[in-house]
Amino acid sequence: MDSQTDFYKSLTRNMMLLIALVSFTPLVLVSGILGYEFHTSYQEKVIAHLQELVQKQRQNIDVFLTEKLANIRVLAETFSYQQLQDELFLKRKLALFQENYGGAFVDLGLVDQNGIQMSYAGPFQLMKANYSQAQWFKEAMENPYFISDVFLGLRGLPHFIVAVQKESHGMKYILRSTIDFVAFNDLVENIHIGKTGLAFIVNQKGEFQTKPRLEAPMNKEFFQSLMTNVHKQFLAVGEAIVEVSDHQWRSYQSEGEVTIVRALDNAGVPFLYVMTPLKNGDWFLVYQQEERDAFADLYRARKIALTIILLGGLAIIFTSYVLSRRMVRHFAQAEREKEMMNEQVIEAGKLASVGELAAGIAHEINNPVAIMVEEAGWIEDLLDEEDLRESENLQEFQRALKQIKTQGVRCKEITHKLLSFARKTDPKLKMVSLNDLINEVVGLSEQSAKYSNVKIVKHLTPDIPVISVSPSEMQQVLLNLINNAIDAMDSKGGTLEITTRMEQDMVVIDVADTGQGIPKANLQKIFDPFYTTKPVGKGTGLGLSICYGIIKKMGGEITVNSAVGIGTTFHVMLPAPEEETVGEEDL
Amino acid sequence: MTVGEKFFKEPKRLLLVDDEKGYVAVLAKRMAKRNIQVTPAYSGSQAIQALRKQDFDAAVLDLKMEDMDGIEVLKIFQKMVPSMPVIMLTGHGSEKAAREGMEFGAFDYLTKPCDLEELIEKIRQACEVRR
Missing domain, CATH: 3.30.450 (Beta-Lactamase)
Structure with a gap:
């Protein structure tokens, strides 16, 4: 039994593992491959997007810077040093710039080669400011165009300068403009x-x-x-x-x-x-x-995928567990049923082969017994007429011959019972009222009951349904049970009660006697063929096994309760026909 | 009056068909004592041959024989001598075959092993019917 449970346990485990493996493998492979492909392509996409974005931004910034530079250059190219020296002119130009290009230009200034601001337009007081030491000035003097790094400058505010260097009458000068840091910052920050x-x-x-x-x-x-x-x-x-x-x-x-x-x-x-x-x-x-x-989207997708895989995995594990448990349970149940069936088949086979054997023996023995009996009769015939009549042993001869005949008759009875047991009964079913059948059989047994000092009492429920049985078989069963009951009460006599009743969907016949009862040890053997407690020569031990076979064949049950010294009750349970079927037949 | 005349005033001729030789032998002896002349036949074919040679007052036929089915033999008997009553012997539990035989015109049947007195009573009845 332990090895059995172990076997089922390992079967459950193996099935579970197999189901899980078969389900997981494609899940993991597909999600792994797709995940990798998606990861790679998505990363490439994001990076390409970032590259494009930055490239564009660079262009924007380049355009911004070159535009500002170009503006200053146009101013420097178009107008002479003298014109630019005019502060009013410069202010007008600044106003024009600011009007057209927003607040990008903060101020305009003209610085001579010594670094002195010769003219200035803007919000600060920077006229004559000296830039000779400023880094941007030094670099601007060496390049035709120049955009400075961001620096704090004289004002202590971050800004940068766009400067164009020009030459007039052998003198270098610079036209410079401060670019509004905030506007530039916004531009850069735009992405x-x-x-x-x-x-x-x-x-x-x-x-x-x-x-x-x-x-x-x-x-x-x-x-x-x-x-x-x-x-x-x-x-x-x-x-x-x-x-x-x-x-x-x-x-x-x-x-x-x-x-x-x-x-x-x-x-x-x-x-x-x-x-x-x-x-x-x-x-x-x-x-x-x-x-x-x-890669937020990627990570989110990955998180969702992982969650799905995790939940799926849990579902797979759960399902495989439940599934394999259930299948193994069914399997075990089927196995058990099969075993039980086997036992029943073996039992039935045993009974059938016993029956066949019995029938064979009965047939074979009949003839020799008949010959023996007839030969004894022949001797009797001879004794009647020959001079043996005078023999002093004549009476002994006659007694012995009578005994041979009696025993021959006994043999005959035994073979008859064996043949009844093995006989293939007429399976014709009829709708039979059990109560009528019982009355009939009791009528047959009344004489022997009276002889045995047994009182037969019937408790027949009047409205039990008619059932479909072979009447001769049912009669045989009842006769057997009644005769057994009468035999059980032997000389002392007693009461034999026959009851019919309904129990759920079964019709039940109880045959109860007040005989000596059956010891517990014998109870389970009483339906076995050839089992008998009657003295040798009184019973064949076939009666109850015949009853058992008949009742089983009808789809019923026969059980026994017994208490030693009190009595024995046999219960015959037969399936009642279903209500609907009866109704249909009535139509 | 001999012992046999107690049973039959005139001797009766009986065809006894059974493949159990010992049984036939002892029955023949016992019946002879009862004024019945038994012609034994141990098979269906022997029985038919015997029937060709002479007439019988009655026949006793075992239905279960090795060479021929008893019912078949019965049918032939009925064809050959329809007036001859036939008493069948059957095994216990094969009353069905006996009933079949009755349908084919057998006089009566007995289950084996049967009582000699019973058998002789049947033969008597059969002879009376024939008369």
Whole structure:
């Protein structure tokens, strides 16, 4: 039994594993492959988008700067030094610029080769201001056009300068304009995606040229190394992994002049940096975004997919568990039923073969017994007429012959019963009223009951349904039970009660006697063929097994209750026909 | 009056058909004592041959024989000598065959092993009917 449960347990486990494996494998493979493909293509898409964005922004900024420079250049080319020296003229031009280009131009100034501002139009008092020591002035004097880095200047406010250098009568002069930092900042800041997207400009030293909307997570040195080492290397090789002061760089792509790198910040959070040079590499436009933010959709999709896989997995595990449990339970049940069926089949087969054997023996024995009896008769015949009549042993001869005949008759009875047991009965079914049948059989047995001093009492429920049985078989059963009951009460006599009643959908016949009862040890054997407690020669031990066979064949049950010294009750339960069937037949 | 004349005043001729030789032998002896001349036949074919040679007052026919089915023999008997009464012997539990025989015109049947007195009574009845 233990090995049986172990077997079912391992069967359950194996089935569960198999179901789970078969379900999981395609799920994991498909989601893995699709996930990888989606991840890669989505990443490429995001990066391409960022590149395009930054490229566009660079163009915007370039256009902005070249436009401002062009404006100043036009002014410088169109008008002479003398005209520009006129402060009123300058103011008019500034007003015109501001009107056309918004607040981008803060002021206009004409600076001579000594760095003295010769004329000025703007909100500050900068007439005659001396720029000779200013960095921008020195650089502007060496280039025809110049855009300065952002600096605080004389006013202590961040700004930068667009300057055009011209020459008049051998004297160099500079026309310069301050570009509104706020307007420029807004322009640069114009791109921001997600929560952490941030655009700013740094120069080659890593100094911020715009003021980022958020605190930039990296310091000057970081950006300097970004500019000098990484970008250059990317431009040269197209890909690089460089360790820069604890930050690991990895290129995604370096296409054209746009480089994308991934780096961890001080807190170890990965960031994406998209950068492109401005002003011939003096400045870099940098767009930074937290990687998680940049790929937010990807991560969200991945999270959803993982959730689905997880839930699916749980569902698979649950289903495989329940399914295999249920299947194994069915399997076990079927196995049990099969075993029971086998037992019944074996039992029935045993009974059938016993029957066949009995019938064979009965047939074979009949003839020799008949011959024996007749031969004894022949001797009797001879004794009648010969001179043996005078023999002193004549009486003994006659007694012996009579005994041979009696025993021959007994043999005959036994073979008859055996043949009844084995006989294939007439299976013709009829609708029979059990009560009528019982009355009939009791009538047959009354004589022997009276002889045995047995009183037969009937409790017949009047409205029990008619049932479909073979009347002769049913008669045999009842006769057997009644005769058994009468025999059980032998000489002392007693009461035999026959009851018919309904119990659920079964018609029940109880045959109860007040005989000596059957000991418990014998109870389970009483339906076995050839089992008898009657003295040798009184019973064949076939009566009850015949009854059992008949009742089983009718789809009924026969059971027995017995108490030693009190009596025995046999219960015959027969299935009553279903109500509907009766109704249909009535129609 | 001999012992046999107690049973039949005139000797009766009986055809006894049974493949159990010992049974036939003892029955023949006992019946001879009762004024019945038994012609034994141990098979269907022997019985038919015997019937060709002489007439019988009655026949006793075992339905279960090895060479021929008793019913078939009965049918032939009825064709050959329709007036001869036939008493069938059957095994217990094969009354169906006996009933079939009755339909084909047998006089009566007895289950084997049967009582000699019973058998002789049937033969008497059969002879009276024939007369």
